[in-house]
Amino acid sequence: MKYLDEFSDPVLAKRLFDDIRAVTTQPWSLMEVCGGQTHSIIRHGIDQLLPEEIQLIHGPGCPVCVTPLEIIDKALEIASRPDVIFCSFGDMLRVPGSGRDLFKVKSEGADVRVVYSPLDSLRIAQENPDRQVVFFGIGFETTAPPNAMTVYQAKKLGISNFSLLVSHVRVPPAIDAIMNSPDCRVEAFLAAGHVCTVMGTGEYPGLAEKHRVPIVVTGFEPLDILEGIRRAVRQLESGQHTLENAYPRAVQAGGSPAAQAMLADVFEVTDRSWRGIGMIPQSGWRLSPKYREYDAEYRFSVTGIDTEESTVCRSGEVLQGLIKPHECAAFGKECTPRNPLGATMVSSEGACAAYYLYRRLEAPNKEASSVG
Amino acid sequence: MCLAVPGRVLEIEERDATRMAKVDFGGVVKDVCLEYVPDMQVGDYAIVHVGFALQRLDEESAKQTLELFENLGVLEEEFGDAWGKAARDAGAERPAGTELPGAGDTPVEPADKEARS
Ligand code: SF4
Numbered sequence: 345m346k347y348l349d350e351f352s353d354p355v356l357a358k359r360l361f362d363d364i365r366a367v368t369t370q371p372w373s374l375m376e377v378c379g380g381q382t383h384s385i386i387r388h389g390i391d392q393l394l395p396e397e398i399q400l401i402h403g404p405g406c407p408v409c410v411t412p413l414e415i416i417d418k419a420l421e422i423a424s425r426p427d428v429i430f431c432s433f434g435d436m437l438r439v440p441g442s443g444r445d446l447f448k449v450k451s452e453g454a455d456v457r458v459v460y461s462p463l464d465s466l467r468i469a470q471e472n473p474d475r476q477v478v479f480f481g482i483g484f485e486t487t488a489p490p491n492a493m494t495v496y497q498a499k500k501l502g503i504s505n506f507s508l509l510v511s512h513v514r515v516p517p518a519i520d521a522i523m524n525s526p527d528c529r530v531e532a533f534l535a536a537g538h539v540c541t542v543m544g545t546g547e548y549p550g551l552a553e554k555h556r557v558p559i560v561v562t563g564f565e566p567l568d569i570l571e572g573i574r575r576a577v578r579q580l581e582s583g584q585h586t587l588e589n590a591y592p593r594a595v596q597a598g599g600s601p602a603a604q605a606m607l608a609d610v611f612e613v614t615d616r617s618w619r620g621i622g623m624i625p626q627s628g629w630r631l632s633p634k635y636r637e638y639d640a641e642y643r644f645s646v647t648g649i650d651t652e653e654s655t656v657c658r659s660g661e662v663l664q665g666l667i668k669p670h671e672c673a674a675f676g677k678e679c680t681p682r683n684p685l686g687a688t689m690v691s692s693e694g695a696c697a698a699y700y701l702y703r704r705l706e707a708p709n710k711e712a713s714s715v716g
Numbered sequence: 717m718c719l720a721v722p723g724r725v726l727e728i729e730e731r732d733a734t735r736m737a738k739v740d741f742g743g744v745v746k747d748v749c750l751e752y753v754p755d756m757q758v759g760d761y762a763i764v765h766v767g768f769a770l771q772r773l774d775e776e777s778a779k780q781t782l783e784l785f786e787n788l789g790v791l792e793e794e795f796g797d798a799w800g801k802a803a804r805d806a807g808a809e810r811p812a813g814t815e816l817p818g819a820g821d822t823p824v825e826p827a828d829k830e831a832r833s
Contacts, residue, residue: 352784380719387788433766434798438805447802451811458798460746461767483766486720489752490768501732538720541763541771564719565784593777594763600770603752682807690805692793 350388351566360570361393364577371397372580373529374573375522375665377515378536379406379693380564386698388566390573398577401529401665404518405536407483408435408691409663410618413653415511416441418646419480422509423454425644429472431465432480434458439687442652462494469498469506478640481510485539488512488629489603492610495631495638509640510630513616515539516547517627523555527666532576534562534569537591544599548587556585563591610635619687620660659686662695669696676700720765721785721794722778723748725758739764742782744795 351357376382382402385391391400404410420441423430430446437447437458450456455475459465462479469477481491491508498506515536522528535548540561552559558579562572572590579585589595607629616628631639640646657679658672669675669688679685681697688694723739728750730736735750739762746767750756753769761778762769773781785791793801799814 352780434801437798437802447806447808447811450799450814451808453812455813460795461749463747463749463767486765486770489770490749490766493749493751493768497732497734538763538765538770541720565781593773594771596771600752602754603770606752681805 348393353567356567357570360567360574364398364570364574365395367574367578367581368395368397369581371399372531372577373399373401374532374534374576375401375403375530376534376562376569376572377403377405377519378534378539378562378564379409379691379695381405381534381536381562381569382695383693383698384564384566384569386695386702389702390566390569394573398573399529400573402662402668402695403522403533403665404618404621404663405484405515406663406688406691406693406695407487407513408439409659409687409694410513410621411436411439411482411511411687412617412619413441413651414617414649415482415509416445417649417651418641419509420444420446420449421646421649422478422640422644423449423456424452425454425476427476429455429457429468429475429477430480431457431459431462431468431477433482435691435693436480436482438684438690440654440684440690442650462491463497466494466498466501466503466506469503470501473505475505476643477506478644479506479508481508481512484513484515484536485543485607486536486541488611489542489600489606492606495610495635496606498638499635504637507638507640507643508631510611511616512611512629513618514613514627514629516551517624518618519551519559520555521621521624521627522664523551523557525664527664530557530665532558532560532580534572534576535559537561537563537568537594540589540591540595540599542600542603544604545587545589545595545597546599552585552587558585559587561587561589561591561595563594618663620657620663622660654685657686659688659696662686662688669699670703672696719785719790719794720763720770721791722761722773722781723764724778725750725756725760725762728756728758737769739769741795742786742791744791746795 465479611629612632661667688696723741726738739748803810
């Protein structure tokens with residue numbers, strides 16, 4: 345089998361592939377929700393080693409990719425203010441807003457800083473009492489508790505020159521929205537392991553039941569993904585639709601109670617727009633009224649932003665699993681990591697970037713032209 | 717940013733009434749908040765995401781994952797020079813004021829190099 349020696353345990357990998365082949369009797373479409381899983385799948389060629397009947401569809405689980413353009417534009421506007429130190433994770437630097445990105449704003453002289461942890465930005469606020477320090481708080485359920493704790497600490501320590509530009513998103517409502525779409529092709533989900541490390545698995549049995557879809561909590565290492573696929577296909581072949589946890593070393597059913605308590609204190613659930621997809625009800629968090637003074641959108645009253653999305657980019661369809669990246673006509677032509685038209689080409693977890701990095705040599709546009 | 721990386725707790729201290737640790741990620745040491753996994757002890761392994769321990773992990777899985785991440789270049793992406801990478805990706809000069817290493821970076825020699833090789 346091609347590439348098998350690239351797996352950390354080729355013997356186990358072969359066993360899993362063989363087992364998947366043995367149980368598969370008909371075509372199935374599985375969606376991996378997490379962008380880290382997508383990256384791992386493409387890098388190791390898992391999708392190409394699977395039996396032909398099994399299609400992997402890449403889901404919306406890249407936080408950088410789904411952060412709405414409006415929030416990126418607000419970030420750029422706030423970061424440009426002379427009294428502001430704007431702190432962000434490194435992978436947001438080149439996400440295109442309407443015309444610019446944080447990298448460009450920094451090149452023009454703004455004080456943008458890359459931090460490893462949101463707590464670093466709190467320290468910067470303490471060290472710079474005469475400046476406003478804003479942290480760009482994006483991400484899924486895994487990143488929300490650290491950001492919540494940072495706001496909690498700011499309040500506890502009385503650090504008033506700190507605020508959070510917040511755009512957190514939640515996975516279960518996105519799964520629900522994908523299943524509700526009339527174009528939906530997904531028959532089983534590999535749920536995002538680290539999201540469940542925090543939130544537990546409690547939200548998923550209901551979704552599996554409602555949509556009659558197997559959901560398997562899966563890690564992102566190649567063997568974890570194979571095990572997730574194996575369990576999902578077994579369920580599909582035997583007509584089951586339940587929740588299974590294939591990542592027990594990191595995920596307990598109850599998740600992290602301390603993190604959940606912090607989330608409940610600092611945030612409240614709200615409707616959120618996902619870049620390329622649109623509004624998904626109850627799919628995000630914002631700061632609760634108790635912490636509103638730490639909300640950068642209130643503090644800087646950034647309003648009247650006119651967003652301008654690329655008319656060419658089809659990342660919304662990529663994120664919903666409706667097309668594969670190389671089916672976008674711009675892929676590898678106008679749109680490359682150097683000159684990205686959409687966030688899915690920027691983030692290393694983005695599906696377009698993963699295809700560009702690992703599939704470039706395979707004449708991607710041949711397929712694109714046959715799709716139209 | 718999306719991934720969580722396993723690391724080993726080197727030392728623990730209270731800071732601003734918060735349980736903080738120094739954690740070794742295969743040679744890079746970072747400050748990590750332990751508030752979400754309060755019973756972590758020195759020598760334990762945890763899955764760490766953006767400076768917060770999220771869950772305890774057994775030593776063997778932690779080492780395997782760390783080794784895989786090192787091979788995939790994930791550690792470089794997580795702890796490395798973000799401005800340098802962005803500049804390379806953009807095909808542009810790195811912006812002024814980004815020459816210094818990022819806040820909190822403390823590269824050290826891995827303590828258990830042999831165990832991981
Ligand atoms: S290849 Fe580029 S333009 Fe096409 S969907 Fe992906 S990010 Fe958008």
